[in-house]
Amino acid sequence: MFFRKRPKQLNKINYETKESSILELLEKAKQSSDFETFSPVEKNAFLSISYYKTLVDMDLFNRIFLKNLKEKLASIKNLADLKSIVPIDSILITQDVKEVEKGLYHGAAVIHLHNNLQECALVGLSDPRLGKREVNETENEFSVIGPKIGFIEDLSTNLHLLRSQLITSDLIFEEFEVGTRSKTKVVVAHLSGVTNPDYVQTARQRIQDLDIDVLYDNSQLEELISDYSTTPFPLFINTERVDRTIYSLIRGNVVILTDNSCYALIGPAALMNFFSTPEDFYLPWVVASFFRIIRIFGMLFSIFVTSFYVAILTYHFEIVPKDLLGPIIFSRANVPFPPVVEVLFLEITIELLREAGARLPTKIGQTLGIVGGIVIGQATVQAALTSNILLILVALGALSSFTTPIYKMSNTVRLLRYPFILLAAIWGGFGIYIGVIFLVTHLLRLKSLGSPYLLPLSPYRKGGLSNTFIRKNDFHKEKRNKFLRALSRKRFNPITNKDPEEGLNSE
16 A cells, blocks of 8 residues: 555546526526626616626726727627727637636626527626735745745745746647536646757646546645645645755756746656755755754654654663663663653654644744643653653654755654554664664655656666765766656756966056
8 A cells, every 4th residue: 555656547538518698608697695796787688797706806896898888889789899899908809618618717707688598698797816915935945045935825926036037939838627526727837958858748647637626736736746645745846946946947947936836846857856955055065964963863853762762771771871871770760661652752843743733833933842841851851750861862853853944744753653663662773773764665666757756866866966965066967867857958058167367457
């Protein structure tokens, strides 16, 4: 079950419009309280206007559309006359029931003449900014230096942010419609001539094969198109930062954006990509490399620190130095529980504090996290439920998990502790060894858009490690990494080393 691939899609269910005429469609829409139909003519009405008032910009409807329509009602002989009467560009005359339904759900008003019920005019009156936030600062991927611009829940705005920073015709947007009821727009972005077409085709095919009624967020789409749906590891990088997305496109990745979602999916993703941040590229490469190594160490420390504690105190206490053995014995002298119960008690307590702090308002959550951690930690030690040393280790492990820049990978790190704790309690160090084998085996099987998850570690790619654990100097990044199989590896011509005094005026 743990290694099972995502299930194949079965035959799609047909949710097509059942109404055979425009009149039937409008009659069905009248069942909703936010749908209105009226005639601007009090006597001898010859046309009707139908629309969803929750989707239409009412200021545009009353001030421009309805006002001009009433002033020139007498000159309307057919629907084509509306184009010269109403000063709105988006007017479409159609007989297609599906087109009318789509227009209604996108904020259009339907106008039909009573002597011609087979044809109607769609007047676009939607407000694309209605209900959308305008502040687009990054909230979850904060950085001290560098741009603070992030995506919002409007697809057009997000595409504008990408297009305005990549001034090239090679930036391609492919739009799809997902959700038989939600009709959610999904865009696959890639850089023509750079991104490997195999990745683009894989993403395109998986999106087209989806059969779902409502798509409400990119996170749902990520699970639906992932190579493995049962793994706890994220197989796409989920980011709200525009600069990370731009850099990924330049590297040769595929980017997927969804309407009503403020996150972009980046693939194919490798495990080590989750420990780099956009801030790395705004710092000197030595400093950025140091911080990246700290993040990787923090991830490993967070997973294994408490399981090693359980294994050593349960089976391998002879490896503890004599100088440290005394304090450990003294701290656990009055603790009635075995190490595994002690560790699980504290780990679950930390998780409860995290969840409570995340679900409460910001100021209350911060206060709860600080006060709760201090009070509960001190009380458990005084009550002899845990030892001082374990309390320090669990706190350091929880702190280390926050060094992971991507939230979903941070959750995975938190989850991985518990299997290793249980294995350490059963078999000690040998249990941890077994757990590592299973973990590495699972990682070796994972793929992202068909690309191995452990690249460039496995399969090994020569030169790929140089920008994995450390960040290469910008002068040495003239070529893209091999493991993304970009069509064009060359990024720029490296600057030749010159005498720093050359070109300076000398007296």
